[in-house]
Amino acid sequence: MSRRDFLKTGLMVGAGLGLSSILGKDILSSAGIITPKRWVFLVDTFKCVGCGLCVRACKLENEIPYDVPVTRTWVERYVVKKDGTVLADSPYGGRDGYLINNPQGIVVPQEDIAKAFFVPKLCNQCTNPPCVQVCPVGATYQTNDGVVLVDRKWCIGCGYCIMACPYGVRFFHPVHKVAEKCNFCYHRITKGMKPACEDACPFGARHIGDINDPAHPVADIIKTQRVSVLKDEFGTKPSVYYLGYDSLIR
Numbered sequence: 237m238s239r240r241d242f243l244k245t246g247l248m249v250g251a252g253l254g255l256s257s258i259l260g261k262d263i264l265s266s267a268g269i270i271t272p273k274r275w276v277f278l279v280d281t282f283k284c285v286g287c288g289l290c291v292r293a294c295k296l297e298n299e300i301p302y303d304v305p306v307t308r309t310w311v312e313r314y315v316v317k318k319d320g321t322v323l324a325d326s327p328y329g330g331r332d333g334y335l336i337n338n339p340q341g342i343v344v345p346q347e348d349i350a351k352a353f354f355v356p357k358l359c360n361q362c363t364n365p366p367c368v369q370v371c372p373v374g375a376t377y378q379t380n381d382g383v384v385l386v387d388r389k390w391c392i393g394c395g396y397c398i399m400a401c402p403y404g405v406r407f408f409h410p411v412h413k414v415a416e417k418c419n420f421c422y423h424r425i426t427k428g429m430k431p432a433c434e435d436a437c438p439f440g441a442r443h444i445g446d447i448n449d450p451a452h453p454v455a456d457i458i459k460t461q462r463v464s465v466l467k468d469e470f471g472t473k474p475s476v477y478y479l480g481y482d483s484l485i486r
């Protein structure tokens with residue numbers, strides 16, 4: 237009897253005994269008996285007010301120096317004027333919030349604004365990640381649950397992954413001198429916590445979820461509502477989905 241058959245038989249015999257709690261979900265998922273977890277992220281641009289609390293929380297949680305202009309997540313501001321001009325910026329990643337109406341340093345009278353919105357960005361944890369493909373030493377890799385990680389011990393700082401990422405989310409860590417990026421706060425989500433940015437957002441604009449858990453509200457929204465991913469045409473298959481996507485988003 238194969239290991240898989242053995243586990244299946246055991247599952248039938250053990251029905252009602254809570255087999256997953258006995259064997260562990262990892263064993264059952266590797267045997268193909270239950271669907272493994274796959275992390276996804278939902279950004280609701282309708283709810284983001286550009287306060288920047290998420291950016292500050294991320295820097296603190298992940299030890300990115302506060303005053304260095306690099307960040308694992310950031311918030312972009314878009315202001316569209318009635319004459320069609322689009323102004324977009326993200327000073328210090330939106331860390332300090334957008335308290336003044338001065339996109340790209342230009343004061344725009346309220347009556348000239350057709351629409352304005354904020355767009356949080358982060359690593360898309362691509363299913364086909366070019367950053368992983370180009371790493372010559374295997375220092376960046378995908379986990380079984382769909383997150384792209386960087387192993388600081390193996391990274392040689394060549395920067396290939398930074399150049400390969402079509403979303404510009406990677407940078408050199410100013411202290412550790414290795415490639416750095418968002419990892420959905422993997423150290424937190426694997427312990428049942430939310431990412432720091434989600435915890436910090438007072439408006440519910442950011443949500444982690446498991447796309448393979450039909451009971452998870454994020455999975456439900458992604459499967460039933462009109463959501464979009466960034467730069468879909470690149471074929472990277474992002475795991476970050478946007479509600480309220482606007483075609484002006486870069």
Ligand code: SF4
Pocket residue numbers: 358359360361362365366367368384400401402403404405406417472
């Ligand atoms: S967004 Fe960039 S860094 Fe993140 S997985 Fe995709 S290619 Fe890699």
Ligand code: SF4
Pocket residue numbers: 283284285286287288289290291311354356436437438439440441442
């Ligand atoms: S904390 Fe929430 S509302 Fe504030 S900028 Fe971040 S995503 Fe937007």
